[in-house]
Amino acid sequence: MEVATYVAAPSGGLALARLGADVIRIDPLGGASDHHRWPLAPGGGSLYWTGLNKGKRSVAVDLRSPRGQELVTALVTERGTLLDNTVGWGWLADERLRASRPDLVHVRVQGRPDGGPALDYTVNAAVGVPDLTGPAGLSGPVNHQLPAWDLLTGSQAVNAVLAGLLHRAATGEGSYAEVALSDVALGAVADLGWLGEAQLRGQDRPKQGNHIYGSFGTSFRTADGGHVIVVAMTRRQWRALQEATGTAEVLARLGERAGLDLDLEENRYRLRDELVGVLAPWFAERDVEAVTKAFADTSVLWQRYRSLTEVAAAGDEPLLDEVDQPGIGPVVAARSAVRWPAAAPEAVESAPALGADTEAVLADELGLGQVEIAILVDEGVIR
Amino acid sequence: MEVATYVAAPSGGLALARLGADVIRIDPLGGASDHHRWPLAPGGGSLYWTGLNKGKRSVAVDLRSPRGQELVTALVTERGTLLDNTVGWGWLADERLRASRPDLVHVRVQGRPDGGPALDYTVNAAVGVPDLTGPAGLSGPVNHQLPAWDLLTGSQAVNAVLAGLLHRAATGEGSYAEVALSDVALGAVADLGWLGEAQLRGQDRPKQGNHIYGSFGTSFRTADGGHVIVVAMTRRQWRALQEATGTAEVLARLGERAGLDLDLEENRYRLRDELVGVLAPWFAERDVEAVTKAFADTSVLWQRYRSLTEVAAAGDEPLLDEVDQPGIGPVVAARSAVRWPAAAPEAVESAPALGADTEAVLADELGLGQVEIAILVDEGVIR
Missing domain, CATH: 3.40.50.10540 (Crotonobetainyl-coa:carnitine coa-transferase; domain 1)
Incomplete structure (x- = not known):
């Protein structure tokens, strides 16, 4: 009842x-x-x-x-x-x-x-x-x-x-x-630890757009005006993303200059703006179809943002x-x-x-x- | 396990x-x-x-x-x-x-x-x-x-x-x-009907800020830089809000001019920008304490936005x-x-x-x- x-x-x-x-x-x-x-x-x-x-x-x-x-x-x-x-x-x-x-x-x-x-x-x-x-x-x-x-x-x-x-x-x-x-x-x-963080650190986490707190994941705009979210929480996902986008060398230098091991997700979070700076042009040059092709058969964890009408039409x-x-x-x-x-x-x-x-x-x-x-x-x- | x-x-x-x-x-x-x-x-x-x-x-x-x-x-x-x-x-x-x-x-x-x-x-x-x-x-x-x-x-x-x-x-x-x-x-x-709406209407709901879709509820800035959310889904909440803010007359005229009965929540949604235009100055002139006082012992459904440090400190x-x-x-x-x-x-x-x-x-x-x-x-x- x-x-x-x-x-x-x-x-x-x-x-x-x-x-x-x-x-x-x-x-x-x-x-x-x-x-x-x-x-x-x-x-x-x-x-x-x-x-x-x-x-x-x-x-x-x-x-x-x-x-x-x-x-x-x-x-x-x-x-x-x-x-x-x-x-x-x-x-x-x-x-x-x-x-x-x-x-x-x-x-x-x-x-x-x-x-x-x-x-x-x-x-x-x-x-x-x-x-x-x-x-x-x-x-x-x-x-x-x-x-x-x-x-x-x-x-x-x-x-x-x-x-x-x-x-x-x-x-x-x-x-x-x-x-x-x-x-x-x-x-x-x-339960998520957010309240304990606020209590013990005494400061609020600022707004961070589409970034995933403490890891690497955010949205990118593609050449055709679409958007995708790409997540690299695990080392495997991170390596796959670098490989598929051909950014491994540039990102390695970036990590070295900052003195941060980018194989650790918290360091990818710390350097998120710089990582976006390197990766965003790769997405901006490709439409969603090209991104789909490049990430096929890789371990890159990603998803195109869809509107509800697109979901309904699929x-x-x-x-x-x-x-x-x-x-x-x-x-x-x-x-x-x-x-x-x-x-x-x-x-x-x-x-x-x-x-x-x-x-x-x-x-x-x-x-x-x-x-x-x-x-x-x-x-x-x-x- | x-x-x-x-x-x-x-x-x-x-x-x-x-x-x-x-x-x-x-x-x-x-x-x-x-x-x-x-x-x-x-x-x-x-x-x-x-x-x-x-x-x-x-x-x-x-x-x-x-x-x-x-x-x-x-x-x-x-x-x-x-x-x-x-x-x-x-x-x-x-x-x-x-x-x-x-x-x-x-x-x-x-x-x-x-x-x-x-x-x-x-x-x-x-x-x-x-x-x-x-x-x-x-x-x-x-x-x-x-x-x-x-x-x-x-x-x-x-x-x-x-x-x-x-x-x-x-x-x-x-x-x-x-x-x-x-x-x-x-x-x-x-289950929420969003997918059916997209399917049957063939169009996407646009971003609408802090508004509640199909009803009246949104955020207001107070004189001290705080924010509150006020919701008037039911007729009772809507009447209480008008009474507590002294806006009943102005809002009645607004509804008449638009030919919409504002006692219906869908009409409050349709006229949301105009309603905010009338109500926002009331909040902008008061700090959160004054708002709290004005809404005490009324049926206004509202809440101050808190940060996590405020939640933890409470x-x-x-x-x-x-x-x-x-x-x-x-x-x-x-x-x-x-x-x-x-x-x-x-x-x-x-x-x-x-x-x-x-x-x-x-x-x-x-x-x-x-x-x-x-x-x-x-x-x-x-x-």
């Missing part, structure tokens, strides 16, 4: 559906605040909502009515597993639900651990990432566009659900876990499928990134139309008959 | 340790290629390695020697669970391991699904995120600095491990799953603890972002010194005696 909105918890429900769970998403009549979010298809349907709710069943009820709340509570009790982000909804408080289903596995996604509001964009600002993102010398923060904290929080919530199910399988006990966006973000910058990825999405039509959609090589790749399921499964779920899960369902429709609790 | 390097799989092992698993990390003698990665403490210890390996046990063996490979294989067989990123290591191929432990739960993190190499930075370029990140009008890609795909891949790998353990608990069967960085990234831009987060880290000394470290409110917050464990648990693990898990261990030391298989 999922009672949630926006990206974090619904992306968790999506992951659970991909793992084979029968996920029922609960929405208010007419959809929650995320039902019409951008991006939209040309016809107006939300690619955001349908993207995040693939393979789930949809139940829509009047969540403000006592009868609607009763139905959702009964479904949670019947199902025994709940992922939500319903901070402040007293009727879905864990202790109330647990009273009728003691072994409930319940995970709640929050903004802050105290229940206060926060979004991906605000927690990102709070933990310092925009401060060190973007072109060197640029003043002011650069937000990521990818809602990385939402996605990571959703995935960590899935870990909590699965850990809860394992614990229940082993002991029969239920559990209640909370995962706050702000904690996920703060935890990540701590259409060569086994991960992608096309689904016929209600409300949208045929559209590209992704399989699970977690793959079981022994199994055949599954067909991607579309997202349900809002409320498409309401009657079936109430009948199957709660045993409601046609008359009871007709009364609920009459009373406006369901449509 | 974890046989892995860099961020993705080790961050997954860290999550498993936080969920209570006894995680043994295997490294080659002297450490793998990630053992000295930046950021470094002033004394030279890697805050990166210690940050990602907290609460694990460390076993270091000569992974190139047949005897070392035998020991690791025996440990995997004994433990029954393996998270690795050892693409191309024949001796750790799933079918070899499974021959001696049929119910093994094995998850492998890869660059690409075909086993080819890729890193966070290259898959990010491949899926189009740097293309739409950064200041409006800026030419060229802007890399994120946060290794978002690594962290998300690590977390999805934990999903796969836990799903495998559940499946084994229910059926007795093992499983083998693969998770590729490139699939995780491609899957995310598909020291007021229940998530954070200080650990005495071997090789580094006292340093800030994070608890699990997944919290069980019913349980007391755990103390954070430090990362082990490299190889600190080698002898104990070989003795406890494989039953090796003192003489056998002494021979392994003599032969240089362990230290």
Whole structure:
């Protein structure tokens, strides 16, 4: 069961559906605040909502009515597993639900651990990432566009659900876990050593453009106006890059003059501007096709920067499928990134139309008959 | 058991340790290629390695020697669970391991699904995120600095491990799953609807600075040179922002002139530049303290951008603890972002010194005696 909105918890429900769970998403009549979010298809349907709710069943009820709340509570009790982000909804408080289903596995996604509001964009600002993102010398923060904290929080919530199910399988006990966006973000910058670095060195890492901190990797512009990223973290990648670009001698002299062994990645980072000075002309003289040719069958680790339209047009990825999405039509959609090589790749399921499964779920899960369902429709609790 | 390097799989092992698993990390003698990665403490210890390996046990063996490979294989067989990123290591191929432990739960993190190499930075370029990140009008890609795909891949790998353990608990069967960085990234831009938008509209979203696509949220500069992000996704947040900044009338006229109902978030996005024009002076006239005061006890959703040194200095987060880290000394470290409110917050464990648990693990898990261990030391298989 999922009672949630926006990206974090619904992306968790999506992951659970991909793992084979029968996920029922609960929405208010007419959809929650995320039902019409951008991006939209040309016809107006939300690619955001349908993207995040693939393979789930949809139940829509009047969540403000006592009868609607009763139905959702009964479904949670019947199902025994709940992922939500319903901070402040007293009727879905864990202790109330647990009273009728003691072994409930319940995970709640929050903004802050105290229940206060926060979004991906605000927690990102709070933990310092925009401060060190973007072109060197640029003043002011650069937000990521990818809602990385939402996605990571959703995935960590899935870990909590699965850990809860394992614990229940082993002991029969239920559990209640909370995962706050702000904690996920703060935890990540701590785990990566960034917070310790700031604490122990007392200074901030400056913006460094597209460079990879502490190693060698950055972007280059090609003759045709494209861009590529080239990474040389390992000695093998570094040697391959020098060989393929014919820069080994010049770079060796550069290292000698600076007294730095460029076979060590930290020295390549220290001398990054000089290395770019040597390598950039090689890329500037070649279009992407020539670069592709030069790096073929080498150990150079590189990638052309693509736009989303280029990614969509490539259409060569086994991960992608096309689904016929209600409300949208045929559209590209992704399989699970977690793959079981022994199994055949599954067909991607579309997202349900809002409320498409309401009657079936109430009948199957709660045993409601046609008359009871007709009364609920009459009373406006369901449509 | 974890046989892995860099961020993705080790961050997954860290999550498993936080969920209570006894995680043994295997490294080659002297450490793998990630053992000295930046950021470094002033004394030279890697805050990166210690940050990602907290609460694990460390076993270091000569992974190139047949005897070392035998020991690791025996440990995997004994433990029954393996998270690795050892693409191309024949001796750790799933079918070899499974021959001696049929119910093994094995998850492998890869660059690409075909086993080819890729890193966070290259898959990010491949899926189009740097293309739409950064200041409006800026030419060229802007890399994120946060290794978002690594962290998300690590977390999805934990999903796969836990799903495998559940499946084994229910059926007795093992499983083998693969998770590729490139699939995780491609899957995310598909799930968010970005890929469908590019496919169906045939055009790319331009860079839009710090704006939130399809809603209202962006950064403002304050009188003291600070920056804040303000988000008004819901009507309630939007009303609160207008009230707190005294801009309701001006903004109402703006909406009327444009023929757009600004109570709808998509219209706030369409008119974002004009809204910033009205709101920016309010922030420019106030320092962060005055903004804080004006927004206190309102529903305005906002956050001051902080640098990492400010985050580290704040020291007021229940998530954070200080650990005495071997090789580094006292340093800030994070608890699990997944919290069980019913349980007391755990103390954070430090990362082990490299190889600190080698002898104990070989003795406890494989039953090796003192003489056998002494021979392994003599032969240089362990230290």
